[in-house]
Amino acid sequence: MENIVLNKRNKIHPHKFALWAAMASITMMFGAFTSAFIVKQAAGNWLEFSMPVEFFISTAIILASSACIHLSFKNFKKGNERHYKYFLLGSLVLGLSFVVFQYFGWTALYAKGVDLKGNVSGSFFYLISGIHALHVLGGIAAMIVAIIHAYSLKFIITEQRINRFDLVVNYWHFVDFLWIYLFIFLIISK
Amino acid sequence: MANVIIQEEDVLIKEQGYDDHFHEHHHGDKYQAGFIFHYIFSMDHKIIARQFLITGIIWAIIGAAMSVIFRMQLGFPEESLAWIKPFLGKWIVVDPATGIGKLAPEFYYALVTMHGTIIVFFVLTAGLSGTFSNLLIPFQLGSRDMASPFLNMLSYWFFFLAGVVMFYSLFLSTGPFSGGWVAYPPLSALPQASSGSGSGMTLWLVSLTLFVVSVLLGGINYITTILNLRTKGMTLWRMPLTIWAFFVTAILALLSFPVLASGFFMLIFDRSLGTSFFLSDIFIAGQALDRVGGSPILYQHLFWFLGHPEVYIIILPAMGLVSEVLSVHSRKPIFGYRAMVYSIMAIGFLSFIVWAHHMFMSGVNPFISNFFVVFTLIIAVPSAVKVFNWITTLYGGNIRLNTPLLFSIGFVSMFISGGLTGIFLGNSAIDIQMHDTYFVVAHFHIVMGVAAFFGMFAGIYHWYPRMYGRFMNETLGKIHFWGTIICAYAIFWPMHYIGMAGVPRRYYSFDTFEAFKHFNDLNKFITIFAIIAFFVQLLFVINFFYSIWYGRKMKTKNPWKANTLEWTAPIEPVHGNWPGNLPVVHRWPYDYNKDEREFVQQHIPLKEGEIGDH
Ligand code: HEM
Ligand SMILES: [Cu+2]
Numbered sequence A: 001m002e003n004i005v006l007n008k009r010n011k012i013h014p015h016k017f018a019l020w021a022a023m024a025s026i027t028m029m030f031g032a033f034t035s036a037f038i039v040k041q042a043a044g045n046w047l048e049f050s051m052p053v054e055f056f057i058s059t060a061i062i063l064a065s066s067a068c069i070h071l072s073f074k075n076f077k078k079g080n081e082r083h084y085k086y087f088l089l090g091s092l093v094l095g096l097s098f099v100v101f102q103y104f105g106w107t108a109l110y111a112k113g114v115d116l117k118g119n120v121s122g123s124f125f126y127l128i129s130g131i132h133a134l135h136v137l138g139g140i141a142a143m144i145v146a147i148i149h150a151y152s153l154k155f156i157i158t159e160q161r162i163n164r165f166d167l168v169v170n171y172w173h174f175v176d177f178l179w180i181y182l183f184i185f186l187i188i189s190k
Numbered sequence B: 001m002a003n004v005i006i007q008e009e010d011v012l013i014k015e016q017g018y019d020d021h022f023h024e025h026h027h028g029d030k031y032q033a034g035f036i037f038h039y040i041f042s043m044d045h046k047i048i049a050r051q052f053l054i055t056g057i058i059w060a061i062i063g064a065a066m067s068v069i070f071r072m073q074l075g076f077p078e079e080s081l082a083w084i085k086p087f088l089g090k091w092i093v094v095d096p097a098t099g100i101g102k103l104a105p106e107f108y109y110a111l112v113t114m115h116g117t118i119i120v121f122f123v124l125t126a127g128l129s130g131t132f133s134n135l136l137i138p139f140q141l142g143s144r145d146m147a148s149p150f151l152n153m154l155s156y157w158f159f160f161l162a163g164v165v166m167f168y169s170l171f172l173s174t175g176p177f178s179g180g181w182v183a184y185p186p187l188s189a190l191p192q193a194s195s196g197s198g199s200g201m202t203l204w205l206v207s208l209t210l211f212v213v214s215v216l217l218g219g220i221n222y223i224t225t226i227l228n229l230r231t232k233g234m235t236l237w238r239m240p241l242t243i244w245a246f247f248v249t250a251i252l253a254l255l256s257f258p259v260l261a262s263g264f265f266m267l268i269f270d271r272s273l274g275t276s277f278f279l280s281d282i283f284i285a286g287q288a289l290d291r292v293g294g295s296p297i298l299y300q301h302l303f304w305f306l307g308h309p310e311v312y313i314i315i316l317p318a319m320g321l322v323s324e325v326l327s328v329h330s331r332k333p334i335f336g337y338r339a340m341v342y343s344i345m346a347i348g349f350l351s352f353i354v355w356a357h358h359m360f361m362s363g364v365n366p367f368i369s370n371f372f373v374v375f376t377l378i379i380a381v382p383s384a385v386k387v388f389n390w391i392t393t394l395y396g397g398n399i400r401l402n403t404p405l406l407f408s409i410g411f412v413s414m415f416i417s418g419g420l421t422g423i424f425l426g427n428s429a430i431d432i433q434m435h436d437t438y439f440v441v442a443h444f445h446i447v448m449g450v451a452a453f454f455g456m457f458a459g460i461y462h463w464y465p466r467m468y469g470r471f472m473n474e475t476l477g478k479i480h481f482w483g484t485i486i487c488a489y490a491i492f493w494p495m496h497y498i499g500m501a502g503v504p505r506r507y508y509s510f511d512t513f514e515a516f517k518h519f520n521d522l523n524k525f526i527t528i529f530a531i532i533a534f535f536v537q538l539l540f541v542i543n544f545f546y547s548i549w550y551g552r553k554m555k556t557k558n559p560w561k562a563n564t565l566e567w568t569a570p571i572e573p574v575h576g577n578w579p580g581n582l583p584v585v586h587r588w589p590y591d592y593n594k595d596e597r598e599f600v601q602q603h604i605p606l607k608e609g610e611i612g613d614h
Helices: A014-042 A053-078 A081-111 A120-152 A159-189 B002-016 B034-040 B045-075 B082-091 B105-141 B149-169 B199-228 B241-273 B296-329 B337-353 B366-394 B403-425 B428-434 B438-468 B474-500 B514-550
Strands: B092-094 B101-103 B592-594 B597-599
Touching: A014 A120, A014 A159, A014 B199, A014 B241, A014 B296, A053 A081, A053 A120, A053 A159, A081 A120, A120 A159, A120 B241, B045 B101, B045 B105, B045 B149, B045 B438, B045 B514, B082 B092, B082 B101, B082 B105, B101 B105, B105 B149, B105 B199, B105 B241, B105 B296, B105 B438, B149 B199, B199 B241, B241 B296, B241 B337, B296 B337, B296 B366, B296 B403, B296 B438, B337 B366, B366 B403, B366 B428, B403 B428, B403 B438, B403 B474, B428 B474, B438 B474, B438 B514, B474 B514
Parallel strands: none
Antiparallel strands: B092 B101, B592 B597
């Protein structure tokens, strides 16, 4: 990645731009899932079920995590090392708890009798939330790298480090908003 | 004299070029040191382009050989194929009494499926767009390399892995996947549905998932580079049409391949986790399965939402290459530059709202079909604009009738012939008769298969000196062109008639159908030309590899007298493309025969009083 040739006239860093392109692509994939959901639902033979409370909790958690990483980024740019690290750790812990609560949600759903192999409406629910969780895990991996950087590198604010951290922050907000969209979609369309 | 001109140009870039402090950040060619990092795990766009090209050529040979084998079965069903038993082993079944060898029907389906998958994805997507986007985007925009050379390298290696997996699947004892390149369920969703539906389909899915990753990594890079790394003065409206085409192609890929990926995920769930997204009311061997509630049509929607843009992902780069080659070799500005760009955009946009024209006969609501009929037919408008502009570019030009130009003209011819039959198919009423017949096979082979290959050949012959510093042999090139175009029409023209008579595609044999018997001779005719076509392509392969080492050397930087920036870089490629400063762009790329000047390169400043651009 070091080979990137920065062109001083760029307004936005090319890596960030590339990330946005990737987000557009991921959005299309979930757009396809939710469109398929709507088409299949319209065709009938559709089981309705209510969303277990665990998913509401996990939604709150991922929102909090987004807020945390935002504060961490702000503190990093301000030069406040302690807060930068705390908020970053906080965001990781919340991110992991999100995945754990998703898992609790799935088991609660299963206990209610909604089986992956059963009616397609349940299959869709597991599919969509499952693939989303995979994308969250990708974000967690990136966050772990950021934490390793935070604790192993000397605390200096360089343009390069801001850019890198910015990428992690952006992606994390993205999976957060993606979940909010999916959550609202799944509640509304049952 | 020629040397003097080159000297002057260098001075221009050196003194008035754009200094991006390249060599202060980069310690020479450090990451390119050694054979392995130079040629294998290279991050240089020029090397990656060649990797895509050569891998694509190898796949093209494999894919074409497959088609020759299944064409022999179709054309000469009573002849013995025992002589290919050494290659195909148990897939040739020899009758012990007569000694006559026959292609096993399962393997016929596998060959048809693999032929389609390989040519569409590995050759015409990766081999075409991968090669030329990589080669030309940084070169023609005056950039040092791609936005992320590392992701670019990964893009190639994911493609390579996808190829390894697919290649491996050819040797499975149950055979590779055999349910058609579109992989419709239930054949693709139930491992027990046919012999290729088991491990063959699993590997098909793995391979194509890796391929999607490759396409996305590449596409992200192409878009980012085009929008962020253009040299000074290279405004969007000064970009060559090649770049516009690659740009829209990459956007299409970025927005449509993920949809295919979601279809793949659902297939994987259906295959391995017992869900029924695409399955309902299935009987296998008289037994009803308990998988209910899904819909196979859902898969078709997801597939064709990619599938239709995919055909434009294939053809747009070819269109871009052809536009450039036509303009350079007829020594005229491309006719209607802006109209060309707007047509590319219109085609790109429309390609997302026509996918259900592949499903008129799948039981979609006829009222919905009407919507798709209208948009499908509207695509003919920007397509016609482009055809008109290509022909007008040629008109009155100072034409150099060399191989790249011949292939470009061949492209235009093929695109017209195949585009016209598309208009028939786009009418949902006519499609009742035509769907899944040889008419469709003829349509898409001409408009996509042959046309895209022609665009690719035009590109290879034209940019070969830029890639290898040598020229390909002209005479062999011309034989290659005439041989190919004659064979292509001889193969696909008759298929229209066979299709209109209702002969279905993908059938192993027509012996038992009284109605189709009189096509036996036509089928033989097609097969003979398919075999000739295959050998004509070998001429190209020989020419290609021979010329890498023994071709005529390129002595001047700009042998075609073209205007684009790739021809201002040193003949011997360097890391970062230009040794010192980057060229600064002052004009659009099509200043041919302008104010008494034969050609004016993009980095040459406007003269006093000269009006720039177009
Ligand atoms: C005027 C423009 C075009 C129109 C109106 C058109 C229309 C159609 C229609 C309606 C079909 C479905 C036929 C059927 O299955 O019954 C079809 C098939 C196909 N078209 Fe076109 N087409 C056009 C141009 C193109 C171009 C430019 C390409 C590729 C570069 C292309 C590639 C294909 C392919 C690959 C298929 C068949 C896929 C399959 O079933 O395996 N078409 N076209
Ligand atoms: Cu189509």
